[in-house]
Amino acid sequence: MDILEAINTQRAMRRLKPDPVSDELIWKLLDAAIRAPSGGNRQPWNFVVIRDRETKEKIGAWYLEAWNKLYGPARQAMTANPDLARTFNSADYLANHLAEVPVLILATVQQAGVASVSTAGASIYPAVQNLMLAARALGLGTTLTTLHSDHEGDVKALLGIPEGVETMALIPVGWPRGKFGPGQRLPVEKVTYSDNWGATREK
Numbered sequence: 001m002d003i004l005e006a007i008n009t010q011r012a013m014r015r016l017k018p019d020p021v022s023d024e025l026i027w028k029l030l031d032a033a034i035r036a037p038s039g040g041n042r043q044p045w046n047f048v049v050i051r052d053r054e055t056k057e058k059i060g061a062w063y064l065e066a067w068n069k070l071y072g073p074a075r076q077a078m079t080a081n082p083d084l085a086r087t088f089n090s091a092d093y094l095a096n097h098l099a100e101v102p103v104l105i106l107a108t109v110q111q112a113g114v115a116s117v118s119t120a121g122a123s124i125y126p127a128v129q130n131l132m133l134a135a136r137a138l139g140l141g142t143t144l145t146t147l148h149s150d151h152e153g154d155v156k157a158l159l160g161i162p163e164g165v166e167t168m169a170l171i172p173v174g175w176p177r178g179k180f181g182p183g184q185r186l187p188v189e190k191v192t193y194s195d196n197w198g199a200t201r202e203k
Contacts, residue, residue: 001136001137003133006133006136006137007133008182009136009180009181009182010132010133010136010180011180011181011182011183012090012142012143012144012183013141013142013143013174013176013178013180014090014091014093014094014141014143014172015090015093015094015141015176015177015178016094016097016100016101016102016141016172016173016174016175016176016177017102017174017175017176017177018100018101018102018174019102019174019175020102021102021103021140021173021174021175025138025140026049026103026105026173028134028138029105029131029134029135029138029140029173030047030049030105030131032130032131032133032134033045033047033107033127033128033130033131033134034127035130036126036127036129036130037126038122038123038126038127039122039123042123044109044110044111044123044124045107045108045109045110045123045124045127046108046109046110046165047105047106047107047108048105048106048108048159048161049103049104049105050103050104050105050106050159051102051103053099055158055159056098056099056101056104057099058154058158059098059099059104059148059155059158059170060097060098060099062148062150062151062154062155063095063098063145063147063148063151063170064095064096064098065150065151066147066148066150066151067091067092067095067147068095069150070147070150071088071091071092075088075092094143094145094172095147098172101172101173101174102173102174103172103173103174104170104171104172104173105131105170105171105173106148106155106159106167106169106170106171107124107127107128107131107167107168107169107170107171108124108161108165108166108167108168109123109124109165109166109168110164110165111164111165111166121168124168124169125168125169128144128168128169128171131171132144132171135173136180139175139176140173140174140175140176141172141173141174141175141176141178142171142172142173143171143172144169144171145169145170145171145172146168146169146170147170148167148170149167152166152167155167189201
């Protein structure tokens with residue numbers, strides 16, 4: 001698939017089938033991830049591939065608890081707004097079915113030599129995007145989630161993640177129930193300034 005087609009049709013896929021995803025395909029995603037740039041070529045990333053059902057159920061329970069705490073009080077307002085309801089409902093579906101997703105990939109970063117959280121993000125999120133674009137090219141659905149971090153200590157203990165390593169993103173991977181296609185985005189001219197803040201130009 002052309003890279004621009006993958007970029008333009010990638011979208012958050014939160015409704016995923018329980019159908020298996022082969023190790024070969026997951027390896028392709030991870031191989032794409034490690035091609036990303038990182039500061040000083042330190043490559044401070046590690047990835048935990050989670051297939052075990054019991055492990056996914058534990059993480060799923062923590063994820064759902066965090067989801068309900070953060071978004072539960074806003075459920076009525078979110079679902080009553082047509083512009084928000086679709087996204088909310090798909091995220092709610094994922095929160096209630098995370099354990100059914102065939103593969104979860106936890107992206108981590110080794111904090112040694114990383115000056116700040118923003119620097120850590122610069123070293124891992126390009127890799128995460130590579131992984132997600134590779135998934136799109138292969139027809140696999142993904143979304144970037146972080147709600148697991150509400151139980152960061154529990155997740156690290158469950159997976160044996162050592163001190164000095166932070167979990168940065170939990171990426172569900174599976175065959176999508178929905179269709180890929182362009183997401184709704186503000187046009188470039190609405191978010192880009194020329195030379196000075198606020199100086200826009202016509203397309």
